[in-house]
């Protein structure tokens with residue numbers, strides 16, 4: 001029997017990546033998209049004729065119920081969220097509605113319609129925030145440092161709670177930062193690789209960043225979505241940290257990206273206090289040994305390979321766009 005999947009946030013980086021992965025595995029793929037006056041389907045453009053899209057919103061319980069009722073999926077991956085940390089300070093209530101209560105709306109719909117549906121919640125290393133130990137694993141206490149991190153802690157615990165209360169096969173993947181050429185432009189990796197391409201091709205001269213000393217455990221999105229899928233294929237539901245176990249500073253990322261394009265970052269990069277966060281997560285580094293042991297999962301793409309892949313993809317895209325603009 002063909003397995004059916006519903007992906008929320010299918011227009012985002014991870015949703016688009018997972019849709020491609022599950023189509024290759026023979027799944028019937030359904031995606032949840034919210035209404036917008038101009039469609040934002042760029043990341044799934046090439047998959048459009050193979051995915052069925054359903055209009056629903058994390059804010060609207062009835063639209064979620066209607067969608068799950070119609071699709072009757074075997075697996076649901078909840079990737080939809082307000083996922084940009086700085087925006088969570090300017091829009092804390094909306095972030096709470098999407099990123100925290102949205103998870104309960106998804107779980108309530110599953111509980112009402114069919115509690116045998118398997119559920120994946122996209123939890124985040126931002127929950128560790130002001131880290132209590134290093135590296136962080138599934139037992140490390142949470143100390144979120146942004147409204148986004150606080151909302152994700154709620155999403156994590158409500159997922160655990162529906163598993164314990166209603167016996168729903170619900171898993172929480174505590175994922176550390178993961179990137180790809182599909183990453184949103186505002187996140188630091190993509191902001192840097194896009195700027196490198198534009199500087200290299202003479203379209204920009206300066207790149208203004210915030211805190212260059214922050215450390216992150218960056219991995220490749222293509223590796224991480226496979227871990228999410230593996231979680232839902234196990235005999236019992238559980239929670240897993242997904243990470244590489246290696247951390248780098250934003251400064252390392254910048255040097256690597258500029259160096260790969262033959263540029264010296266000291267000629268182009270500035271740090272501006274205005275881009276520092278009200279409360280920073282200074283360092284994150286994950287211990288994914290449980291995922292390695294139980295799921296047989298390990299990252300395949302290294303940090304350097306990832307950044308080079310992103311710079312190359314942006315160079316190609318910016319070159320194409322520049323050529324298209326020339327008379």
Ligand code: NAP
Nearest residue numbers: 009011012013014057058079080081083122124175177178
């Ligand atoms: P992303 O690119 O920002 O995608 C977010 C998705 O959520 C978009 O498709 C967006 O739709 C959708 N969305 C936002 N609000 C919605 C609403 N009210 N109703 C329905 N859909 C809504 O995020 P990502 O990087 O792919 O991350 C996927 C998930 O993993 C997120 O939950 C994120 O918080 C979490 N996470 C990400 C990372 C990471 O490093 N990437 C790490 C840990 C956890 P539009 O296209 O309409 O805006």
Ligand code: F7E
Nearest residue numbers: 083085124125126176177186187188189209210211214250
């Ligand atoms: O920032 C520093 C910034 O915005 C990384 C989301 O996917 O991963 C992501 O959250 C670091 C921070 O990601 C700039 O201060 C310096 O320390 O790329 P980011 P994030 O905040 O770690 C987690 C796991 C998620 O769950 C989130 O959804 O880089 N930084 N200068 C900068 N960051 C940005 N965005 N822009 C700068 O100019």
